[in-house]
Amino acid sequence: MATRQTPPFRTVVDSRVESVHTVRAGAADGGRVRLTAYDLLTGPWYTPLTFFYRKTLDGPALRASLARTLLRYPPLSGRLRRDADGGLSVLCNDAGVRFTEASCPDPMREYGHGLRAQPVNGDLLREVSPFGVVDRDAPLLKVRLTQMRGGGSVLGVLISHSLADGGSTLAFLENWSREHLGLPWQEPSHDRGALEALGRMSDDPATREGRVFAGVGRMRYLLSTLRPGLRRRATVTTRFEAAELAAMKSEALGALTDPGAWVSTNDVLAAHLWRVLSELRGHPDEAAQWLGLVVGAQSVLGGALPSSYWGNCVSKSWTSLPAGELRARPLGAVAGEVRRCLRSNTEDKLRDEIAFLGAYRRRGVSRHVMAVHALDMRETSLSVNNWSRFPLYRIDLGAGQPFWYEFPDLPVPTVHVTPTPEEDGGRDVYLCLSEPHAALARTGPWQERLHPHAVSSRVG
Template identity: 25%
Template sequence: MGSYDAFCKLYSKGLLFTKPIPLKDGSHSMRNIIDQLKDSLSRALTIFYPLTGHLVTKKGDDAPSYHVILDCTDAPGAQFAHAVVDAQVADIIAPDDVPPIVESFFPFVGTVNNDGHTLPLLAVQVTELVDGIFVGCSINHVVADGNSFWHFFNTWSEISRTTFRNNSNSEFVPRPPIVKRWFLNGQGPIINLPFTHHDEFIERYLPSPQRERFFHFSPESVACLKEKANAECNTSKISSFQALAAVVWRSITRARQLADEQITHCWLPVDNRLRLDPPLTADYFGNCIQALNATTTAGELLSNNLGWSASLLHQAVAGHTDASIRAWLEAWVRTPFVYQYGQFVDHQSVMFGSSPRFDMYGNDFGWGRPLASRSGNGNKFDGKVTLYPGREGGGSIDLEVCLPHQPMKALELDPEFMIAASPSQAF
């Protein structure tokens, strides 16, 4: 399900752990840990086998006729790498800004989805720090969205933990993925794209220099924003995320000092699985997301209150129904296209990605919970905001905000935003 977003970069996320102290029997040594991760990854991929395949392009006799399939019959498998760096955990999580070294923790930097024709669809890099371990993972976004990425990651860590602590080789998986493809009204599995060669739609996007900074929002702060937005709209329907997104949209727009008449969008990722009728299971493995947006002018956004902004986002989400999803897909099948970054990168808008609902901090490979989560450089641009759950749980949220230097400085001085943001969590 979903259009062929071959131009977008890979979905890259990773977790930072404290390095365990080696024991006398050899367990918890890095050699033992690497062997355990390789073994558990191999067993996880027997369940999530689409990640071991590759993309294959088929061309019909009548041009333009171009379609891409996922071939698992001649599966090249996944890539696994072990790296060592002279850095410490504090070097990664102490700064508010994401240090440049984090980019090196992820494989396939600069790769786009269409490269899955020649490169593995899944690549893992385990980076050994002086006192920590970073497990970075890049997945081809054509094959899996964030929900499927963390489903795989959670399963992999559970297999590793079970083996590591219980010396058990049990293959029991409480949430096996559903890999059968869903197609609209029985269409597919072949959908022709209006191209004769990938050069017609592939461009290598190079982001301009920018800062990437983390901001933390406590459960109390998120609850206050939700209460304020609902009170200003005399409703109870605005969600915590919609209220927080409204604050971010307003504050970044103010930091950019846009003209009142300038159009600005706020893009939100929405999982279609449970919005379809009948719904798909949450364990459906694939890419089943869509980007919604609310649109207004900078002047309207900033002259109205938080509730007004949040209500625009609520209306966009509430209108995303089974009927609207099917109508969008039917239109795409009639006139297929490939996503381009220009649709989202306009330096006046904000785009959210990932979700604070993903189980990031529940991943334990056998040596404890993660200290922090970070992203690779794929799909980062001016105005991109990546969502993470706060490590303490309880509804807390971390935001990774990408902005050029001057707007970021202005955001750091924005009262509405910084009053809601909490001090960074120290671990």
């Protein structure tokens, strides 16, 4: 009797290089943009994003519009340089970005939840390596356009995380799209000093005690950096329809008892995933389950920072519950804990964080700052990064909107939330877990637990 084979987590797109171009803005002032302490937290890694288009993109036209867009993004066509105090700056010398054109002998397939693809960026391990980036002629933006047989294109984008967080990366891509289509777009602000000027140590002992970053010794820093690579991870995707999310939120709101209490749809989704994945990982009742929420600082700092600020401006907040209590609490109560955790990101907390990180950079030891939970909670923690309001499916570069998007496997357990291609109020969720847990999450019983309010489950 034949054994049913489990499909792989991802398929490989056989992409073969046809030509490599250097795209430049055509203007450079040779100035330096000194990166902030938030920028330095990421390390010189690259963030790979991949977009799938049913129609074929025009390579020469893309390079031309990219060159025009780079005129307003001089750091992207520059090079990273080490400062005397150990920090980093971008030399805005218009050394250029790399634009690779490739071809695939296969036709475009129906990529999506049922058929995942590796990020199409070429040799991914070589492309995203942080070694050989600083003080080298290493492009900070790399684009790979793969043309599929019979029509359709795959656009892979690698951008240095030292330059931009997720929001800024998508802002650049949306502006490139608008430039390509001849639409107006807002000038980005590269004034890193505007963020640093907001730093102010808090007078509140609780704020100082609850800092999510800490200075550590060299060995602890190296251990926290190397440990994530010791365990292989895989990503499972699944879709939560708008009606399903509405039913979950209705259940959660019905369980709230405090006058005026409220939770958002994203609070409820994060709470639900936290509960289910805690159960899937099978920790004992007394084990602390940590939830980390990635938060854009811009929304908290408000008018104190230009709305067009471009760089890394992301913080994090943490909360925890014992595994048994997390699984037993009503959904509304867990969503309320998520909301409370988000509200802990006050302006005072963020100003204190900017000042604290800046102090380490001024002492030349910024590379020894890390998140307080980075070392000990790899398998009892879950990080939630919500991109549901980002314009992922509005990156139209002359061939319509993409029909699918791929995100890389990350070194820590992560929930990555995005809009659906139809932007219909649903959410696509990427669950990056250890390979055994990811395999378990793909099975029917666990898909049913992930989707208790859905008529049918979506398996990644």
